[in-house]
Amino acid sequence: MSKTQVRLGVDIGGTFTDVVLETGNDRFSTKVLTTYSAPEDAIIDGLHQVCAKSGVLASNIGQIIHGTTLATNALIERRGAKAALITTQGFRDVIEMRSESRFEQYDLNLTLPEPLLPRNRRYTLSERMDARGNVLIPLDRAEVEALADTLAAADYTSIAIGLLHSYANDAHERMIAEVLAARLPNAMISLSSEVSPQMREYERFNTTIANAYIKPLMKSYLGRLKDRLATEGAACPVFLMHSGGGIMSLESAAEFPVRLVESGPAGGAIFAADIAARHGLDKVLSFDMGGTTAKICLIKDQTPKTARVFEVARTYRFKKGSGMPISIPVIDMVEIGAGGGSLAHVDAMNQIRVGPESAGSEPGPACYGRGGDKPAVTDADLVLGKLDPKSFAGGSIPLHPYSSAAALETVIGQRLDMDATEAAWGLAEVVDENMANAARVHAVENGEDLSNYTMIAFGGAAPLHAARLCEKLGVARCLVPTGAGVGSAIGFLRAPFSFESNRSVFMRLSDFDPAKVRALFAEMEDEATRFVRSCDADATIRSDHKVYMRYSGQGWEIPIDLTAEQSANPDADTFLSLFEKDYETLFGRAVEGMEVEITVWSVNAFTDPDASGALTPLPATQQPTSGGTRNLFDPALGQRVDAAIIQRDTMQPGALAHGPAVVTEDETTIIVPSSREVIAHTDGTLDIRPTSQGDAQ
Known part of the structure; x- marks a missing residue:
């Protein structure tokens, strides 16, 4: 069997690291507990296990695809580099002012999450572009050099550069990067015009800061992982899954780790x-x-x-608007703290609450016997008979039912006068209803x-x-x-393999310029295709085109999918018809006589998926x-x-x-x-x- 036929998939989760080896039509897999201090240790452990099961040597693996929660966890836990932001004078506090919307309208004690960087790590320069990329205030190179000396004295390891309207003209950001590269050769640089070239400075600045914040950590981890794999004999290309649902090279992932969230x-x-x-x-x-x-x-x-913006680390009952906005292409999903390790407690109203706190893998749920004494969802599942204590995770992790029952009775049963089964039933129903409600809301939205x-x-x-x-x-x-x-x-x-290229170019349908639109799509298609080609030189590459549209005066847009013909021969009437159809589907009716605007343009290039026919x-x-x-225990029957x-x-x-x-x-x-x-x-x-x-x- 050739090396190209042997592929390894690795997913690092909050509790388990999953490893899957495919050799032709055969598949071998294992789950090992995630090792937080050195995540690569769990990967190597899993690699040994699947190689032993399959009889395949690590040196025969031709490709490794990896996904991880490490970037997300670093942002949630505020465990990143000593970073700084350079921005336009007057916009230093954008990331702290946020959008000024209240995600919980009636909470008088509402507390907004702290920005990733405190104010004393945010620096400004006298420069200004307008929304069309015209220079209003030129950037003085001497001022940049003076700021570089200040940053060097502060010993920053990573620097985010986010200037106003740099998505329309990145010349000033590139001048700053050039000066910093000469004056601070060891500092890592993140440009907003590369990380997230889109309008809305709050989201763009925040995304660039997040990239700078986790870049040293992720670059170090990815380097260590590649070296460890090579030591084990798996000196093959390593690719990373990105948030948009495609694969990117390890080198690109190290440069833009925010795309791994x-x-x-x-x-x-x-x-x-x-x-x-x-x-x-x-x-x-x-x-x-x-x-x-x-x-x-x-x-x-x-x-x-898919979506263009999502939130990390929501701090207020997982409410939209309470987290850290990341403006990159992402698969649109709702995520709640309701996993097997999610912990339960009884609140002041004597109601059972589950999550978002999790036992993770260290110490894990009470039934793991690793020191956990609070009931988790897995403990409820064990008491309700859903799990066999002797065969959990293939028998590699023995479970302790008595520990689960004790934790349930202590934390829930004693407060609510329930035995272990009733407490487990209540916990399970709460977590199931939380997930069902999240699905209902997501569907309605x-x-x-x-x-x-x-x-x-x-x-x-x-x-x-x-x-x-x-x-x-x-x-x-x-x-x-x-x-x-x-x-x-x-x-x-x-x-x-895929890459989505975005541009923020504002255009009203009344000013629609077909020639400009064709040139814009051609530029983005070339950028996205070149990126995918760098990952797989021989693949057949296809692309999807999309525009984000809104009525004039609205604060947000809806995505409109275009066919190849519609993007190659753009027409204002066609765009309007597509927008009104999708708008009516989402909101019940279109609005007659209002001006319509396009704010963002997108091209997603990708390799052809495996063509498999539908099963009979x-x-x-x-x-x-x-x-x-x-x-x-059957909850429907009670x-x-x-x-x-x-x-x-x-x-x-x-x-x-x-x-x-x-x-x-x-x-x-x-x-x-x-x-x-x-x-x-x-x-x-x-x-x-x-x-x-x-x-x-």
């Missing part, structure tokens, strides 16, 4: 989109629940929904009705909760693919062999039931089992409640659906 969840969405394509599904709700968080994403026409959707569940904890979530949401079908427990890592291996549905033909029963235990590998294509049932495998467990049945497809995917469908497919 949300890289793990993005891999999960790509995994779900691949399953949707294989099953011919056009409306999918992706549900990814791991050890620390749960992620929900809408996938239409086998393509995850996007004008979608979830009753027409199929759920795809993956991640170590999602199959434990997916069927109950479907009951709450009124979703009929739930698919649990093979490898669901390590879905994001598999998603990395399905992701295309199977009729139910056989009953799988049961390996005994387990006492399982009582314990005897559930059949079925090994997943015994469910051959066409096998049908009625709930209640527990389908077990090494990396996760699938719960089939009394209201559902499960059938196996030809690719091994399990299809959970209401029992009333009988044996009909």
Whole structure:
């Protein structure tokens, strides 16, 4: 087997590090606890395990695709470099003033999150561009040199440069970078015109600062990882999953690490989109629940929904507006602190609350026996019978049911007069309702009705909760693919090489200039294609075109997809028709007679995905062999039931089992409640659906 046929996918999560090795059509995987002090240690441990399982030498691996939460965690924990910001005079406090919107309107004691950089690390220069890129105040090179000496004396390791309207003209930013490179050769530089060349200075400055803040940390980590892998014999190209759902080179990731924020969840969405394509599904709700968080994403026409801005580290009950805005292409998803390690407590109103605090892997939930004494979601799942204490994570982590019961009774039971089972039921219902409510809100915000959707569940904890979530949401079908427990890592291996190029060029439709639009799209297409070509010189590259439009006077835009013909031959009437159609879908009606504006233009170049035809549905033909029963609590019935235990590998294509049932495998467990049945497809995917469908497919 050639090296190019052997690929490794690695996902570092808050609790587990997932490692997947693919050799042709064979796949081998493992989960190991994340090692926070040196994340590469867990990767090497997982590499040894999958190589031993497959009989493949590390030297035979031809490509490694990696995604990580390290960038996100560094921003959340404020664990970054000593960094500074250089900006236009008068705009020093933009990142502290934010957008002046109140994310909780009626909270009189509202506290805004602190900016990444304190005021004494924010410096200004006398210069000014206008919104069209014309120079209003020239930049004095001598002033820049004097500031460089000040920064050198302060010993900064990373510097963000964000000037007003530099997305329209980057000449001043490049002059500053040139001076700093000569005066501070060891400092790392981040330009807003490269990191996020888009309008809205608050988001752009914040994104550039975030890039500078985590750049030394991520560059060091990626360098160490590449060296460790080479020492193990895996001296192959290493690529990184980026937040937009594509793959970028390790060198580009080290230069723009802010694009790695949300890289793990993005891999999960790509995994779900691949399953949707294989099953011919056009409306999918992706549900990814791991050890620390749960992620929900809408996938239409086998393509995850994307956005230009998202927030990291929301500080106020995960409310929109309370976090740190990052302005980069990203797969649009809602993320809440509801993972297997999310901790529960009882608040002052005697209500059970779950998350966002997580036990992580150190010490982990109480049942891990590593010193944790607070109940987590995994503890509730264990007490309710969803988990086998002897086979968790393939038997590598023995669980302690008595520790779970003790933690539940101490923290919840004693406060609310409940036994361990009631406390576990309450905890599980709260976390399931939190996730269901997040999915409802996300659907409403996007004008979608979830009753027409199929759920795809993956991640170590999602199959434990997916069927109950479907009951709450009124979703009929739930698919649990093979490898669901390590879905994001598999998603990395399905992701295309891609790069999205953006430009902020303001244009009213009344002033629409087709020639200028064609030139703009051609410039962005060339930039995006060159980036992808640098990752894969021989690939077939395709591209998507998009514009962001709004009515004049509105504060935000909606994305409008364009066909190749529409972008090659731009026409104002066509753009208006597309905008009004999408606006009406989202908000119920278009607004007659108002001026329409375009603010951002986008081209996403990507390599062709694996073309796999849709699978043919199977009729139910056989009953799988049961390996005994387990006492399982069914929350819909409010009582314990005897559930059949079925090994997943015994469910051959066409096998049908009625709930209640527990389908077990090494990396996760699938719960089939009394209201559902499960059938196996030809690719091994399990299809959970209401029992009333009988044996009909």
